[in-house]
Amino acid sequence: MRPPDAQTTNISRRWKSSGILLDEQPNLTGLLSPTPIDSPTFELCDQLTRNGYIFFRGLLDRETVHLARMAVVQQWRDVHGELPPSMTEVDAKLRREIALNNSAIRDLSQVDALRKLFERLLGGEIRRHDFIGLRIAPKAVCTRAHCDRVYYTRGTELLLTAWIPLGDVPVVNGGLTVLEGSNNHEGLRQKYCTKDVDTYCINRPDADLYRTNRRRWTGELSRDLNRLSASLGGRWLSNDYRAGDVLVFSAFTVHASLDNQLEDHRFSCDVRFQLKSDPVDHRYVGKSPLGNSLQSKRGIVC
Numbered sequence: 001m002r003p004p005d006a007q008t009t010n011i012s013r014r015w016k017s018s019g020i021l022l023d024e025q026p027n028l029t030g031l032l033s034p035t036p037i038d039s040p041t042f043e044l045c046d047q048l049t050r051n052g053y054i055f056f057r058g059l060l061d062r063e064t065v066h067l068a069r070m071a072v073v074q075q076w077r078d079v080h081g082e083l084p085p086s087m088t089e090v091d092a093k094l095r096r097e098i099a100l101n102n103s104a105i106r107d108l109s110q111v112d113a114l115r116k117l118f119e120r121l122l123g124g125e126i127r128r129h130d131f132i133g134l135r136i137a138p139k140a141v142c143t144r145a146h147c148d149r150v151y152y153t154r155g156t157e158l159l160l161t162a163w164i165p166l167g168d169v170p171v172v173n174g175g176l177t178v179l180e181g182s183n184n185h186e187g188l189r190q191k192y193c194t195k196d197v198d199t200y201c202i203n204r205p206d207a208d209l210y211r212t213n214r215r216r217w218t219g220e221l222s223r224d225l226n227r228l229s230a231s232l233g234g235r236w237l238s239n240d241y242r243a244g245d246v247l248v249f250s251a252f253t254v255h256a257s258l259d260n261q262l263e264d265h266r267f268s269c270d271v272r273f274q275l276k277s278d279p280v281d282h283r284y285v286g287k288s289p290l291g292n293s294l295q296s297k298r299g300i301v302c
Contacts, residue, residue, distance in 0.1 A: 014172075014261075015029060015171060015177070015236070015238065015258050016142075016258060016259040016261065017142050017144075017145075017177070017223075017225050017256055017257070017258050017259055018142055018144060018223040018224070018225075018259070019140075019259065020223070020224055020225065020226065022225055022226060022236055022258075023226050027235065028226070028229060028235055028236065029235055029236045029237070029238075030180075030235045030236075030237050031237065031238070031239050032053070032055040032178075032237045032238060032239040032247070033055065034055050034056065034057040035047060035054050035055060035056060037056055037059055037117070041120045041121075044120065044121060045121060048121065048160075048248065048249075048250065049183075049184075050181070050184075051180055051181055051183075052178060052179075052180065052181055052182055052183035052184070052249055052250055052252070052253035052254075053178045053180075053237075053247060053248060053249040053250075053253055054121075054247075054248045054249075055239070055245070055246075055247050055248075056117075056245065056246045056247075056248070057242070057244070057245055058242070058244045058245065059113050059114075059117070059244060059245065059246045060108070060111060060113055060114075060164070060243075060244045060245075060246060061111075061244060062242070062243045062244045064107075064108060064111065065108065065164070065165075065166060065167065065243040065244055066167060066243055067104055068102075068104040068105050068107075068108045068166055068269075069166040069167045069243075069267050070104075071102055071103070071104035071105065072098055072102060072104075072105065072134065072136075072166065072267060073267075075098050075101070075102055076098065076136075080094070083136070083138070083265055095133075095134040095135070095136060096131075096134070096289075096291060098134055099131075099132040099133070099134040099269065100132075100288065100289075105132060105134065105269060106132075108164070108269075109128060109132055109269070109271040110128065114128075114162060114246070114271065114273075115128075117246075117248075118160060118162075118273040121160060121248070122158065122160065122273065122274065122275050123275075124275050124276070124277065125275070125276045125277070126273050126274065126275060126276060127273070127274055127275065127276040127278075127280060127285075128271065128272070128273055129271070129272040129273070129274075129280075129284040129285055129289075130284065130285045130286055130287070130289050131272075131283070131284035131285070131289035131291055132269055132270065132271055133269060133270035133271075134267075134268075134269050135257075135266070135267065135268045135269065135270075136265055136266075136267055137174050137257065137260050137265060137266040137268075138260060138265050139260050139261070139262060139263055140259060140260065140261075141174070141259070141260055142174060142256065142257045142258060142259045142260070143256055143257040144218075144220040144221070144222070144223050144256055145179070145220065145221040145222050145223075145225060145228055145254055145255070145256040146218075146219045146220050146221055146254070146255070146256070147182075147188070147192065147193055147219075147221075147251065147252055147253065147254055147255075148161055148250075148251040148252075148253075148272075149193040149251040149252055150192065150193060150195050150196060150197055150219040151196075151197055151219060151292060152251055152272075152281045152284070153194070153195070153196040153199075153281070154196070154281040154282065154283065155274065155278070155279050155280045155281030155282075155284075156274050156275070156278035156279050156280070157251060157252075158251075158274060158275060158278060159250075159251040159272055159273070159274050160248055160249070160250060160251075160272065160273050160274070161248065161249055161250075161251070161270050161271070161272050161273075162246050162247070162248055162270070162271045162272070162273070163176050163246070163247040163248075163249070163255075163268060163269075163270055164245075164246055164268060164269050164270075164271065165241040165242075165243065165245060165266075165267075165268050166243070166267035166268055166269060167243050167267055168240075168241065168242050168243055169240070169241040169266055169267075169268065170240040170241075170262075171238055171239070171240055171258060172258075172260075172261040172262055173260055173261070173262050173264060173266045174257050174258050174259055174260030174261070174262075174266040175238055175239070175240070175241050175257065175258055175266070176238065176241075176247055176255055176256075176257050176258075176268070177225070177236045177237060177238040177255065177256055177257065177258055178236070178237055178238075178247070178249055178253055178254070178255045179228070179229060179232060179234045179235070179236055179237075179253070179254040179255065180234040180235045180236075180237050181233070181234045182232055182233075182234050182252070182253055182254035183249075183250045183252040183253045183254075184252075185232050185233070185254075188232065188252070188254070189252060192221065193251075193252055195217070195219075196298070197216070197217055197218065197219045197292055198283070198292055198296040198297050198298060199297075199298050199299075199300055200297065200298075200299055200300075201299070201300065201301070201302035202299035202300065202301060203301050203302060204302065207299065210297075211297055211299060212294070213294055213297075221254065225256060228254070232254065238258060272284070283296045
């Protein structure tokens, strides 16, 4: 069953993340401004470089997106029954299995509209990562602030993400929010973004805990988006998303999701693109990508 269409008027400004209300002052939060897909390529690239994101309305076919959502729900039901109404975010291993084995999600990630867009943005033949980040968020769940780079340090820095809401996702359903211009924060690039979530120090007493994932760094920057924007600068931007919308951002753009304040689960997926000629992070390619798993752990001397 389709969720109700998102309304773009009277958008609730009671944005929450990790249970914390975001400051509503216009210099601290705002609405994402859509960019026409037929804008000149140099304008798209300039916006991505300057702001860290580009937001497209209706880039994808709504029916194709709804079919992908229904296919994910049906696959879950076939194996696990009904989605529980209250839980932490659906287990990463289960989400990975669904994304790998769901033809509708794979088909959505390979549509011509995405291929053509990323060829324009990257300026050449592209490679789509086989790993697709599927998110299923129940009520009161969010993804905390981070940059993608700390999960993808073993490949090119020129990596772009397409965040795709699988259905209409109003702000109160836990849509994505990006920190405007955060991709240009030098301190973030030089310190936080040089780290890798799957790398640990073999010469430290707690090395075995990190090697076996009994202790791990998740890559999160902060649970308090107000404090984070006060430290880094910029506004948190979001909007009521509709099926067919796509939000593109760089590996260095700080982003998070808002809390899902509804009873309905929020479904979305992340698809990543890079130039085919650039080095690739092998955790995210192949028939069964490892992603961030025990097999991806790498010990170094610190």
